[in-house]
Amino acid sequence: MKRDSRLSMVLHALMHMAEHDHPMTSDALAKCLSTNPVVVRRTMGLLREKGLVRSERGHAGGWTIAADLSTITLRELHEALGEPEIFAIGHRHEAPDCLVEQSVNAALDGAFAEAEAVILKRLDEISLADLATDFARRHSARRAKKD
Amino acid sequence: MKRDSRLSMVLHALMHMAEHDHPMTSDALAKCLSTNPVVVRRTMGLLREKGLVRSERGHAGGWTIAADLSTITLRELHEALGEPEIFAIGHRHEAPDCLVEQSVNAALDGAFAEAEAVILKRLDEISLADLATDFARRHSARRAKKD
DNA sequence: TTTCACGTAACATCTATTGTTACATGAAAC
């Protein structure tokens, strides 16, 4: 299965934007992310709908973050992306007639629901500010290594 | 993303097999599962490699469970299927040069690793015998409803 | 009015799962 990497993508984009004090164009972001500017617009557009980022056209236009980094959580971003399926494993029929299949579905649903709660909780606990802190740590570690 | 439903499928098949005291053919199972007999053989073949089921050719041939229901866990079945990806969400590059991307990957990996541990633990705790018990409960509940 | 950048539709590509066809192999029944 092909994994949805949009959450990873927007995080990567937002962190690069956080490092700049000017708007970043879709083209510039696309280069950072090794993707296509249209993909950037399409995906960042979902964040704009939730008021998380702004976009401006014309000269000196581009994308900017519209809120404090500490107030944006990974969970919010996940929701802004439309809460895509978290699991690559599932069952075929949602409401089967077969009692055997109902039993199987119930067991799997229980196990996955528990894991889903865990992951949503974790996503809720991590903000962009946390990522920025982690990045700063890695950044100075690399500088120290170079010197 | 298209979800892998093979775990659901083999569970469904095994429970039907558990209800029979004769081998079940791939054709019969395929009808239960609303799929194709070749898909059944392909998938059940993975379980056979782990010794969880047996297959016999010719007259009165078909598939049988090769172990006690209480000793087969969902986790074992997941492993027999080749431990397919659990998550539909991931990141693009496994070992990126970009420090920003490394930071993003680390955060997501942490969150998902925790959830993966939860789900594997749950799968380990559920056996086919548990499913059979649950099925029996549902079965008698339906009978009671009918009467 | 030209340039820049986003907005969006439409289409192409890629990839993984699932479904299908075809034929070989082996075992039991006759």
Add this chain to the structure above:
DNA sequence: GTTTCATGTAACAATAGATGTTACGTGAAA
């Protein structure tokens, strides 16, 4: 022994979702 039944397996088709691409429209600043 030959027919029938069932699995084993390769090869290919269909499907679906994610991602990439092209093309053109719109608005803002130089």
